[in-house]
Amino acid sequence: MSSGTLYDKVWDLHRVAELPGGSTQLFIGLHLIHEVTSPQAFAALKEKNLSVRCPNRTVATVDHIVPTISQQRPFADPLAEEMLQTLEKNCLSNGINLYGIGSGKQGVVHVMAPELGLTQPGMTVACGDSHTSTHGAFGAIAFGIGTSQVRDVLASQSLAMNKLKVRRLWFEGNLSQGVYAKDLILHVIRKLGVKGGVGYAYEFAGPAIEALSMEERMTICNMAIEGGARCGYMNPDKNTFDYLKGKEHSPKGLHWGKAIKWWTSLSSDSSAIFDDEIRFDATEIAPTVTWGITPGQGIAINECIPIPKSLEYNESVLAEEACTYMDLKPGTPISGIPIDVCFIGSCTNGRLSDLKAAAQIAQGRKVAKGIKAFVVPGSEQVAKAAKKRRFRFNFYFCRF
Amino acid sequence: MKESSFPAGIIEKVKGVGLVLKGNDIDTDRIIPARFLKCVNFDALGEQVFADDRNELKGSHPFDKLSNKDASILIVNDNFGCGSSREHAPQALMRWGIRGIIGQSFAEIFFGNCLALGIPCTTTSEENIKEIQDIVNQNQQCHCEIDLKYKKFIGGLKSWPIEIDNGPLEMLLTGQWDATSQLISQKIALKKIIKTLPYLNGFEAK
Ligand code: SF4
Numbered sequence: 001m002s003s004g005t006l007y008d009k010v011w012d013l014h015r016v017a018e019l020p021g022g023s024t025q026l027f028i029g030l031h032l033i034h035e036v037t038s039p040q041a042f043a044a045l046k047e048k049n050l051s052v053r054c055p056n057r058t059v060a061t062v063d064h065i066v067p068t069i070s071q072q073r074p075f076a077d078p079l080a081e082e083m084l085q086t087l088e089k090n091c092l093s094n095g096i097n098l099y100g101i102g103s104g105k106q107g108v109v110h111v112m113a114p115e116l117g118l119t120q121p122g123m124t125v126a127c128g129d130s131h132t133s134t135h136g137a138f139g140a141i142a143f144g145i146g147t148s149q150v151r152d153v154l155a156s157q158s159l160a161m162n163k164l165k166v167r168r169l170w171f172e173g174n175l176s177q178g179v180y181a182k183d184l185i186l187h188v189i190r191k192l193g194v195k196g197g198v199g200y201a202y203e204f205a206g207p208a209i210e211a212l213s214m215e216e217r218m219t220i221c222n223m224a225i226e227g228g229a230r231c232g233y234m235n236p237d238k239n240t241f242d243y244l245k246g247k248e249h250s251p252k253g254l255h256w257g258k259a260i261k262w263w264t265s266l267s268s269d270s271s272a273i274f275d276d277e278i279r280f281d282a283t284e285i286a287p288t289v290t291w292g293i294t295p296g297q298g299i300a301i302n303e304c305i306p307i308p309k310s311l312e313y314n315e316s317v318l319a320e321e322a323c324t325y326m327d328l329k330p331g332t333p334i335s336g337i338p339i340d341v342c343f344i345g346s347c348t349n350g351r352l353s354d355l356k357a358a359a360q361i362a363q364g365r366k367v368a369k370g371i372k373a374f375v376v377p378g379s380e381q382v383a384k385a386a387k388k389r390r391f392r393f394n395f396y397f398c399r400f
Numbered sequence: 401m402k403e404s405s406f407p408a409g410i411i412e413k414v415k416g417v418g419l420v421l422k423g424n425d426i427d428t429d430r431i432i433p434a435r436f437l438k439c440v441n442f443d444a445l446g447e448q449v450f451a452d453d454r455n456e457l458k459g460s461h462p463f464d465k466l467s468n469k470d471a472s473i474l475i476v477n478d479n480f481g482c483g484s485s486r487e488h489a490p491q492a493l494m495r496w497g498i499r500g501i502i503g504q505s506f507a508e509i510f511f512g513n514c515l516a517l518g519i520p521c522t523t524t525s526e527e528n529i530k531e532i533q534d535i536v537n538q539n540q541q542c543h544c545e546i547d548l549k550y551k552k553f554i555g556g557l558k559s560w561p562i563e564i565d566n567g568p569l570e571m572l573l574t575g576q577w578d579a580t581s582q583l584i585s586q587k588i589a590l591k592k593i594i595k596t597l598p599y600l601n602g603f604e605a606k
Contacts (some may be wrong), residue, residue, distance in 0.1 A: 016590050021519045148487065152583055255602050
């Protein structure tokens with residue numbers, strides 16, 4: 001059993017009670033809600049005649065249903081409009097802060113919460129969305145939950161949970177030029193499989209991780225769930241504190257110094273015991289592309305689509321299915337496969353640094369004929385910052 | 401919709417009118433067709449239960465029969481609730497008025513989803529189910545009862561033994577099936593955490 005890890009320390013601090021069924025009741029420090037998984041939870045609360053236990057630890061935004069073309073209310077899609085109205089009503093009647101469209105702070109929940117300094121080291125974070133693992137980048141224990149658990153957190157600010165095992169993924173060396181956080185996590189998923197992390201929390205550590213910016217760290221934790229780990233995290237360090245400094249909800253004044261002291265004490269001890277450890281050489285990670293139908297079907301940019309027969313039985317069946325579905329010939333080099341659509345965005349890669357990297361590549365070039373290219377900033381703040389830095393202008397000239 | 405309140409607290413017995421729904425492998429997509437999943441609350445689900453099957457039978461489906469209007473105990477056959485794990489299926493049944501189910505066997509996830517709503521799914525042998533279904537169909541208003549404590553099903557003047565795993569049984573008999581109430585009941589421990597967690601208290605060491 002693990003001990004002395006950040007996961008263990010945060011777990012112990014938030015433990016409310018041991019429940020009869022054998023699980024632990026865990027206090028949730030930050031509950032993020034949005035329009036898709038919260039309406040039924042609020043309705044259930046009402047039916048049981050319950051109220052929201054900690055409205056000030058609950059924060060709402062609208063993300064999934066925001067229309068791309070026109071955000072004029074009422075939305076063209078009546079269902080989307082109804083979902084947003086329900087969220088607005090629920091937040092208003094329960095005293096919950098809602099960062100709505102046009103507030104300048106709205107965005108994909110996993111982009112906007114860190115931007116506002118809501119996510120902090122040592123917190124437990126829950127949200128009705130599987131990519132909640134993103135927030136672990138700050139040294140928080142963050143996990144996605146289902147609608148009935150959203151109801152439980154609303155009602156009690158806590159959850160019945162079973163403690164996970166902790167696996168440390170250690171990355172020696174540094175990522176090479178042109179290799180990004182997304183490549184790192186795709187490499188991990190390729191090596192350990194999409195179910196490799198089931199039952200584990202992943203601690204990402206080592207020189208290669210310490211060198212990463214917060215945005216890159218978020219990309220990695222975001223996809224921990226794609227590798228089967230319900231949560232992934234990194235120990236908080238100077239990068240974390242620099243990112244948080246001055247953010248809207250970050251500690252201010254005298255509290256700031258005290259916060260850093262406490263946050264620092266949460267890192268996994270040098271004598272910490274992990275249930276498992278896997279070491280990677282970061283210098284060996286190449287730009288990685290997924291070619292198939294699961295995030296585990298990734299290969300380096302200089303490799304070829306695998307020949308199903310050369311793989312283990314389970315993988316070979318899946319590879320064959322993927323080749324048929326993707327219309328790919330086994331053995332073809334991935335780098336020669338034409339691109340149809342380019343999408344830059346989402347909760348994995350919709351942050352300013354992603355847009356910056358893309359804009360640098362796009363600079364002075366044009367999107368080739370026949371290719372559809374989209375850039376979707378992850379939040380209103382990202383959009384504003386990108387505009388200020390004229391990225392938008394860039395993309396416009398590149399015919400995005 | 402019926403005015404019966406939703407399950408709460410300790411559940412030892414479910415009493416009421418029985419409703420016979422014959423057929424093996426009735427899946428969750430039949431219980432509530434996928435197109436009803438896009439909804440902001442579960443309220444309307446009760447009316448949509450078995451929507452497609454009922455449409456096809458134009459009024460003669462067991463859920464449409466007038467004599468079954470007030471039924472609260474569902475009597476099914478084998479592997480009921482198989483297919484997709486959607487929580488909406490037991491929600492739809494509960495909102496229609498079902499409070500307890502007896503059958504030959506249940507899909508595991510469906511069983512768990514029902515338990516989380518306080519709806520016991522109990523089992524008995526194939527012959528017993530047949531007999532129960534016949535008796536209830538012959539006398540549609542006969543008194544039915546799922547007695548969890550004494551593990552028996554009563555239909556009219558007869559009774560049959562029923563099965564339910566000890567874990568879930570314990571949860572129903574003690575009220576622990578209701579996860580939310582369990583969590584809420586830890587008031588003092590929760591307050592203590594709120595008072596001591598550094599990030600909720602100006603990062604003062606406590
Ligand atoms: S992948 Fe991320 S951005 Fe896309 S819908 Fe899910 S949470 Fe939102």
